[in-house]
Amino acid sequence: MEKITFAADGRPIVPDHPLIPYIEGDGVGPDIWAATRPVLDAAVARAYGGARGIEWFEILAGEKAYQKTGQWLPEATLEAIRDYGVALKGPLATPVGGGIRSLNVTLRQVFDLYACIRPIRFIPGVPSPMKAPEKVNMVVFRENTEDVYAGIEWAAGSPEAIKLAEFLQKELGASVKSESGFGIKIATEQGSKRLVRRAIRFALDHGRKNVTLVHKGNIMKYTEGAFRAWGYEAAREFGGQVITEAEAADRFGGRPPQGVVVIKDRIADAMFQQVLLRPDEFDVIATPNLNGDYLSDALAAQVGGLGLAPGANVGDRAAIFEATHGTAPKYAGLDKINPGSVILSGAMMLEYMGWIEAADRIRSALTQTIAAKNVTYDLARQIEGAREISCSAFGREIVSRIGS
Numbered sequence: 001m002e003k004i005t006f007a008a009d010g011r012p013i014v015p016d017h018p019l020i021p022y023i024e025g026d027g028v029g030p031d032i033w034a035a036t037r038p039v040l041d042a043a044v045a046r047a048y049g050g051a052r053g054i055e056w057f058e059i060l061a062g063e064k065a066y067q068k069t070g071q072w073l074p075e076a077t078l079e080a081i082r083d084y085g086v087a088l089k090g091p092l093a094t095p096v097g098g099g100i101r102s103l104n105v106t107l108r109q110v111f112d113l114y115a116c117i118r119p120i121r122f123i124p125g126v127p128s129p130m131k132a133p134e135k136v137n138m139v140v141f142r143e144n145t146e147d148v149y150a151g152i153e154w155a156a157g158s159p160e161a162i163k164l165a166e167f168l169q170k171e172l173g174a175s176v177k178s179e180s181g182f183g184i185k186i187a188t189e190q191g192s193k194r195l196v197r198r199a200i201r202f203a204l205d206h207g208r209k210n211v212t213l214v215h216k217g218n219i220m221k222y223t224e225g226a227f228r229a230w231g232y233e234a235a236r237e238f239g240g241q242v243i244t245e246a247e248a249a250d251r252f253g254g255r256p257p258q259g260v261v262v263i264k265d266r267i268a269d270a271m272f273q274q275v276l277l278r279p280d281e282f283d284v285i286a287t288p289n290l291n292g293d294y295l296s297d298a299l300a301a302q303v304g305g306l307g308l309a310p311g312a313n314v315g316d317r318a319a320i321f322e323a324t325h326g327t328a329p330k331y332a333g334l335d336k337i338n339p340g341s342v343i344l345s346g347a348m349m350l351e352y353m354g355w356i357e358a359a360d361r362i363r364s365a366l367t368q369t370i371a372a373k374n375v376t377y378d379l380a381r382q383i384e385g386a387r388e389i390s391c392s393a394f395g396r397e398i399v400s401r402i403g404s
């Protein structure tokens with residue numbers, strides 16, 4: 001067994017039998033991991049006839065880590081991810097309004113996983129509130145380390161908040177109430193450009209037609225507005241491979257040739273409307289952190305919800321693939337929850353590793369299973385004539401449909 005390493009451009013170099021750590025996660029995490037692992041192993045085995053395989057080993061984070069080590073995120077876990085480069089994880093609990101800081105945010109910042117990548121695509125047979133959900137086929141690239149998620153904040157009434165309020169009032173002439181709480185919104189040229197570059201490279205590599213910068217630059221001019229400006233600057237680095245929306249209209253009548261990506265931008269609140277009304281006009285979205293959080297979940301709701309929404313957090317020297325939903329503690333241990341999010345995140349991981357054949361088998365088998373109406377409770381209650389099955393049984397149904 002060997003480790004995954006990385007080339008100078010950040011692309012993974014994957015041996016045939018890599019060691020990959022996993023985090024079960026909190027709440028329903030153990031249930032969905034138990035259903036996911038056999039699916040991934042079967043897809044790899046049948047795609048490559050034993051020539052490739054994954055050696056899994058568990059690392060700890062969240063409640064299980066705290067129970068065993070007294071730490072929510074042990075240094076041994078960080079060292080394993082740092083050493084092996086790629087990991088797969090279930091959901092981790094984060095208290096609201098106090099307690100420990102988000103472990104998910106911590107992992108992203110420790111390993112500089114600056115791109116949260118969320119593909120959102122309709123799976124036939126999945127219930128949707130939309131009239132034409134099949135038009136939804138987007139990939140969201142959400143900046144992962146900056147914005148208000150940078151974690152620079154102070155509680156109202158704290159010495160730090162009072163001091164900052166005084167500084168803003170006296171030194172900068174800002175109209176700020178002394179009893180305010182503060183969160184600092186961060187945007188940098190480096191962080192914005194590398195996110196947009198990755199989104200554009202994805203579009204070029206996968207034959208996507210456009211990349212849309214989603215921002216609130218009309219109000220937050222020096223953060224979100226700067227993201228927009230830096231995004232267009234990054235696009236110009238690609239030369240004739242990337243053109244603006246205006247150039248596409250002027251030079252090609254709005255129909256640029258195959259292989260040319262159009263870069264455009266939309267105001268965040270208007271974009272929420274447009275992805276509902278005209279989703280087929282958008283292929284790849286690049287956006288700051290908070291916009292991406294809202295937008296990716298809203299898009300997932302159009303095509304079946306978070307139970308079938310995969311996600312990845314990717315940097316230049318590490319990548320963590322994860323369930324995008326929460327821990328759902330009331331369902332923990334009931335073998336009931338939909339494991340689709342982690343299964344599809346595992347397929348994303350295989351694709352990231354270059355094991356496309358195995359990833360395609362998983363997506364195809366999951367689609368077939370849903371078409372056969374053998375589904376977990378969340379889908380069964382919405383699909384007429386469906387047979388409700390357990391989390392583990394759903395995994396077995398997918399395994400049974402993975403082609404050789």
